[in-house]
Amino acid sequence: MQRWKTALILTLLVIASTLLAPADIMAREVETEAESAILVDADTGDILFQKEAEQALPPASMTKMMTEYLVMEAIEDGSISWDTTTEISDYPYSISADPSFSGVGMTQNKDYTVRSLYEAMAINSDNAASIALAELIAGSEGEFVKMMNEKAEELGMEDYKFVNSTGLANSDLGDHVPEGTGADENNLMSAKATATLAYHLVNDYPQALEISGTRTAEFDGQTIQNWNWMIPDMPGYLSDFGYEGVDGLKTGYTEKAGNTFTGTAKQEDQRLISVVMKTDSREARFRETAKLFDYGFDQFETKELFAAGHQKKGESSVPVSKGKEDNVSVETGEALSAMVKQGEEDSYSLEYSLKEDELTAPVESGQKVGEAKLVYEGEGKKANLIEGGAPSVPLVTTTGVEKSNWFMLTLGNVGNFFGNMFTGAVDTVKSWF
Numbered sequence: 001m002q003r004w005k006t007a008l009i010l011t012l013l014v015i016a017s018t019l020l021a022p023a024d025i026m027a028r029e030v031e032t033e034a035e036s037a038i039l040v041d042a043d044t045g046d047i048l049f050q051k052e053a054e055q056a057l058p059p060a061s062m063t064k065m066m067t068e069y070l071v072m073e074a075i076e077d078g079s080i081s082w083d084t085t086t087e088i089s090d091y092p093y094s095i096s097a098d099p100s101f102s103g104v105g106m107t108q109n110k111d112y113t114v115r116s117l118y119e120a121m122a123i124n125s126d127n128a129a130s131i132a133l134a135e136l137i138a139g140s141e142g143e144f145v146k147m148m149n150e151k152a153e154e155l156g157m158e159d160y161k162f163v164n165s166t167g168l169a170n171s172d173l174g175d176h177v178p179e180g181t182g183a184d185e186n187n188l189m190s191a192k193a194t195a196t197l198a199y200h201l202v203n204d205y206p207q208a209l210e211i212s213g214t215r216t217a218e219f220d221g222q223t224i225q226n227w228n229w230m231i232p233d234m235p236g237y238l239s240d241f242g243y244e245g246v247d248g249l250k251t252g253y254t255e256k257a258g259n260t261f262t263g264t265a266k267q268e269d270q271r272l273i274s275v276v277m278k279t280d281s282r283e284a285r286f287r288e289t290a291k292l293f294d295y296g297f298d299q300f301e302t303k304e305l306f307a308a309g310h311q312k313k314g315e316s317s318v319p320v321s322k323g324k325e326d327n328v329s330v331e332t333g334e335a336l337s338a339m340v341k342q343g344e345e346d347s348y349s350l351e352y353s354l355k356e357d358e359l360t361a362p363v364e365s366g367q368k369v370g371e372a373k374l375v376y377e378g379e380g381k382k383a384n385l386i387e388g389g390a391p392s393v394p395l396v397t398t399t400g401v402e403k404s405n406w407f408m409l410t411l412g413n414v415g416n417f418f419g420n421m422f423t424g425a426v427d428t429v430k431s432w433f
Contacts, residue, residue: 030295032288035258035278038191039292041300041339042202042264042271045385048296048339050192056159057277059189060252061125062262063167065197066148067133068250071118072205073151074137082118085111086136088128091176096128101168103128104219116219122211124224125251127166134165141165142179152193155200156386159190167252186256191275196385198249198262198273209264213247227251230263230286241286243293249273251285261285265293270339272296299341305348305374306336308393312350318369323361323401332372333394347378352395363401370395 030039030049036057039049047053074080088096088106096106103126106112117133120126134144141164148162163170163181170177170185177183189197201208215234216225226234228251229241245265252260258278265272274292279285310332317327330352338348354370373392376382384390 030291032276032291033279033284034276034288036191037274037276037288037292038195039272039274039296040195040199040385041296042199042266042273043302044338044391045199045389046339047192047383047385048272048300048341049292050383053192053195053275054159054190056161056188056190056193058169058186058254058257059167059194059277060254060257060260061127061167062189062194062250062252062260062275063162063165063187064121064125064130065194065201065250065262066151066162067130067144067165068118068122068208069197069201069205070137070144070147070151071114071133072201072208075114076205080114080136082113082115084114084136086114086117086132087111088132089135091141092128092131092135094174094176095131095166095168096126101127101172104222104224106132107220119211119214119217120219120224122208122250123214123217123226124219125227127168130166140179141176142181145178145181152197155196157189157193157196159188160193161185161188163187167254167257169254169256191277192385194262194275194277195273198264198275199385201249202264202271202273209247209249212249228261228263229282230265230289241283241290243286243290246293251282253282259285261289263289263293265297267297269302270297270300300339301342302337303340303345304335304337305340305345306332306350306372308332308335310336310350310372312352312372315352318354318397319358320363320401321358321360322404323359323363324404325401328359328363328401329398330369330395331398333366333368333396336372336374336391336393338374338391344378347376349375349377351375354395359401361401361403363397365397365400367397367400368394369397 036052036055038053040047088108093106093108095101096103104120104124106128117129120129131141134141138144138147144165145162152160163185164178167187170183215231216223229238230243230246232242234242245267248264249262259282260277263274274289276285276288279288317329319327351373371392372395374390
């Protein structure tokens, strides 16, 4: 009998441990061997994980994401097009001819299209192509570096410094150090700054992913291959690193930077951006990125937290002056969704921000009167790449309020006048005693 009871207890313990294991696994945080790392939601900018993310380090060729951004911007504003052509000057040619640098091999006295140079830069990390594009857009790499730093400030990046368009050390550039920068300087970006740059590149110019997710391309009669081994269905042993949904963004390596990688992956309606810096090997930067992606896709899910038409208890109306009604009901004009960690669905509330404390009639139905912003009330502070970047939707009126007629407005003003006189008289009398 005792043995039977013991066996039953053991069986129940096994069942209980099996049932509890998933919850326990879900509660674990991710760990990474990268010196610095970050994982963010590409839609909202919410930071899902970070490790030493504000430490400025050499980003190596991840620098080229800023060059990509400025090329995309120049195409958008019409100053260049994908079909614009340029020749390779002596400076980028000297870099291309150096076998110690990554590159596809450029030829002088030949026209290259912006499209072909961009592909060489974004897919094969070609340094000469980056310099050629910088010279085309700004006239010189020195002037382009000024544009890079100005754009970084405009995008809200912190902990950064750009000294060239490629990510090479300036000491490797010989006599071609960009004007205004030091011969011994390096580009610097923190993981957070790098993620901020990637966030804007992905959201402002999503077509960049069409190129960064390309496995191979033809350039000048040769096949060039992407250094991002996480793109699914890469050839040969590289396929071992493939990860579902990966379509970018940029690898990097220099002796000082180590192996770095900014990755992005989309699965169903979720897109993540990750950055790992200073890993030990090419393989390690992809393994560490996979850890971050596993954590993000396993633990977080995009959920609708508040439906369109939601009314906040205790704040469901706004005062209205000079109207036939004294107030009007308000509600969320759109559904509000966010990437939420499992088990934290109830850790969010809404915060209203009104344009005016009181509306003036007439008020139209569906009129925008402010914003409804998502507020995280769980443990710790919900960090975001973008200042004030928490998700928000318009706060709108549910009905209209007509302006009161002139007689009622006049009567109200008369009432207010005598009311104020009476109050003033009472105050005066009180002052006598």
